Amino acid sequence: MNLKNAAITAVHGYLPEHIMTNKELESIVDTNDEWIRTRTGIHQRHIQKEVGKATSDMCVEVVNGILEKSGTKASEIDMIICGTITGDYVFPDTANTIADKCGLTNAFGYDINAACSGFLFGLTTGCQFIATGFCKKVIVLGADKMSSILDYQDRTTCVIFGDGAGGVLLEPIEEELGFVDAILKGDGDGRHILHMKAGGSLKPTTKETVAAREHFVYQEGKSVFKKAVNGMIDTTTRLLARNEIKKEEIDWLVPHQANLRIIQAVASGFDFSMDKVMLTIAETGNTTAGTLPLCLWKYEDKLKKGDNVIITAFGGGLTWGSIYLKWAY
Ligand code: UT7
Numbered sequence: 001m002n003l004k005n006a007a008i009t010a011v012h013g014y015l016p017e018h019i020m021t022n023k024e025l026e027s028i029v030d031t032n033d034e035w036i037r038t039r040t041g042i043h044q045r046h047i048q049k050e051v052g053k054a055t056s057d058m059c060v061e062v063v064n065g066i067l068e069k070s071g072t073k074a075s076e077i078d079m080i081i082c083g084t085i086t087g088d089y090v091f092p093d094t095a096n097t098i099a100d101k102c103g104l105t106n107a108f109g110y111d112i113n114a115a116c117s118g119f120l121f122g123l124t125t126g127c128q129f130i131a132t133g134f135c136k137k138v139i140v141l142g143a144d145k146m147s148s149i150l151d152y153q154d155r156t157t158c159v160i161f162g163d164g165a166g167g168v169l170l171e172p173i174e175e176e177l178g179f180v181d182a183i184l185k186g187d188g189d190g191r192h193i194l195h196m197k198a199g200g201s202l203k204p205t206t207k208e209t210v211a212a213r214e215h216f217v218y219q220e221g222k223s224v225f226k227k228a229v230n231g232m233i234d235t236t237t238r239l240l241a242r243n244e245i246k247k248e249e250i251d252w253l254v255p256h257q258a259n260l261r262i263i264q265a266v267a268s269g270f271d272f273s274m275d276k277v278m279l280t281i282a283e284t285g286n287t288t289a290g291t292l293p294l295c296l297w298k299y300e301d302k303l304k305k306g307d308n309v310i311i312t313a314f315g316g317g318l319t320w321g322s323i324y325l326k327w328a329y
Contacts (some may be wrong), residue, residue: 001132003131003132004130004131004132004133004172004173005131005172005173005174005175005176005177005178005179006126006127006128006130006131006170006171006172006173006178006179007170007171007172007173007177007178007179007325007326007328007329008168008169008170008178008296008325008327008328009070009168009169009170009171009173009328009329010066010069010070010072010168010169011066011166011167011168011169011293011296011297011300012061012062012063012065012066012069012166012167012297013062013065013164013165013166013167013290013293013294013297013298014058014059014061014062014065014164014165014166015046015163015164015284015294016046016047016048016049016058016163016164017046017049018046018047018048018049019044019045019046019047020044020045020046020047020162021033021043021044022036022037022042022043022044022159025158025159028152028158029152029153029154029155029158029159030155031155031159036159039259039261040159040160040259040260040261040281040285041259041260041261041263041281041282042159042160042260042281042282042285042286043282043283044162044282044283044284044285045161045162045163045284045285045287046162046163046164046284046287047147047162047163048145048147048163054088054094054145054148055082055084055086055087055088055094055143055144055145055165056087056088056094056097056098056101057101058143058145058163058164058165059082059094059098059141059143059165059167060098060101060102061165062141062143062165062166062167062293063080063098063102063104063139063141063167064102066139066167066168066169067102070169072137072169074102074103074104074105075103075104075105075106076106076136076137077099077104077106077107077137077138077139078106078107078108078129078135078136078137078138079107079108079109079126079129079135079137079138079139080095080098080099080104080107080108080109080138080139080140080141081095081109081110081111081112081122081125081126081138081139081140081141082094082095082098082109082110082111082112082118082122082141082142082143083111083112083114083117083118083119083120083121083122083140083141083142083143083289084111084112084113084118084141084142084143084144084288084289085113085115085118085144085149085288085289085316086143086144086145086146086148086149086288087111090199090200093109093110093111094111094143095109095110095111095141096109096110098141104139107139112125114289114315114316114317114319115194115288115289115315115316115317115319116256116258116286116288116289116291116313116314116315116316116319117184117256117289117313117314117315117317117319117320117321118142118144118288118289118315119140119141119142119166119289119290119291119292119293119313120182120184120256120292120311120312120313120321120322120323121184121319121321122140122141122142122289123140123168123170123179123292123311123323124179124182124184124321124323125140126138126139126140126170127170127178127179130170130171130172131172131179133172136171136172137169137170137171138169138170138171139167139168139169139170140167140168140170140293141165141166141167141289141293142165142166142167142288142289142290142291142292142293142294143164143165143166143167143287143289143290144163144164144165144287144288144289144290145163146161146162146163146217146286146287146288147161147162147163149196149215149216149217150216150217151213151216151217153213154213154216156219156221157216157217157218157219159285160258160259160285160286161217161285161286161287161288162284162285162286162287163287163290164284164287164290164291164294165287165290165293165294166290166292166293166294166295166296166297167293168293168296173328175328176326177305177306177326177327177328178325178326178328179323179325180243180324180325180326181239181242181243181323181324182239182321182322182323182324183235183238183239183242183321183322184235184319184320184321185231185235185319185320185321186317186318186319186320187317187318188317188318190227190317190318191316191317191318193219193220193223193224193227193318194217194218194219194220194224194315194316194317194318195218195316196214196215196216196217196218197209197212197214197215197218198212198214198215199214199215224314225259225261225262227314227318228256228258228262228314228320229262229265229266229269231314231318231320232255232256232262232266232269232312232313232314232320232322233265233266233269233270235312235320235321235322236253236266236270236310236312236322237269237270239310239322239323239324240270240310240324243324245308245324247270247271247272249308250272250276250308250309250310251276251303251304251307251308251309251327252276252277252278252299252303252307252308252309252310252327253266253267253272253276253277253278253310253312254278254292254295254296254309254310254311254312255267255277255278255311255312255313256286256291256292256312256313256314256315257279257280257281257284257285257286257287257291257294257295258281258286258291258314258315259281259286260279260281260282263277263279263281266312278295278296278298278299279295280294280295280298288315291313292311292313303327304327305327305328305329306326306327307326307327308324308326309324309325309326309327310322310323310324311323311325
């Protein structure tokens with residue numbers, strides 16, 4: 001099969017208007033600004049406060065932004081993938097709701113439930129559909145309304161997450177740019193250290209599960225921290241070796257934004273300069289599937305055609321991996 005080059009040709013993001021500062025959290029839960037800044041690097045996060053607004057509504061802003069920026073008609077989109085763990089409903093998926101709200105009348109799509117790796121897995125999937133020629137225009141989103149599944153009585157989780165969405169347009173291009181390679185990994189055995197205890201078919205919602213506060217993010221932070229650092233270093237190192245790229249040739253590292261200390265440990269794990277690491281964590285906290293496209297959106301003006309970009313993430317599942325691409329515009 002004659003494979004095509006799949007490239008990101010537009011990027012956009014959306015952050016809800018309300019900014020929740022560390023100070024505001026101090027009035028809700030037993031925490032303090034100093035602990036949050038020094039242990040996580042987070043100064044604030046955005047929260048979608050309007051009643052009746054969901055993950056799909058943030059994605060609508062992203063999709064409309066992508067269409068406008070790229071001069072693409074809604075009817076031209078063939079496929080939409082949404083990485084999320086906070087879909088509007090348990091079912092159906094959110095991708096189809098977004099397609100409906102944005103008038104993507106010719107698109108099929110689905111969600112990818114890979115937590116913080118949702119955009120990483122979605123981007124790899126979307127690129128395969130472009131490479132084979134099955135699709136010509138694919139939108140890949142990463143979006144989470146984490147505030148809808150946070151326990152604001154649990155200081156170990158509620159301070160680190162925020163709401164946000166980002167996405168990209170993928171198209172085939174003639175030049176030798178775009179997606180080059182990826183290493184994606186999973187380990188279901190680690191599902192117990194990062195998950196939501198109830199609300200699924202294993203433990204459906206009951207009065208007891210609600211009373212026990214089991215419909216929120218549960219995380220064993222220290223274990224996840226170690227696995228995240230080791231996982232992202234491992235897949236990035238192997239991806240560089242397999243593609244014979246030296247670290248000096250990488251222009252940008254785009255890491256999942258869970259904790260500044262994790263990002264610094266990953267960068268120092270392969271002796272990579274922090275000047276070339278994209279960071280949004282201080283302003284947004286951890287927006288789960290949203291972090292990677294939000295990084296690309298923030299740094300869009302700094303990215304140059306031909307730049308070597310490594311994207312890496314780690315999250316619930318457990319899921320993790322790294323992508324190597326050459327920026328196309
Ligand atoms: O994105 C998906 C993947 N997720 C991640 O990658 C997150 C990975 N984990 C982490 O980022 C960190 O483990 C956390 C930020 C979640 C926690 O940081 P930590 O340095 O691992 O803290 P800890 O859980 O070991 O807690 C240290 C202390 C404890 O007090 P004692 O027992 O030493 O007295 C906690 O009770 O800090 C306390 N603590 C807090 N204090 C003030 C925990 N959370 C808070 C808080 N405010 N919000």
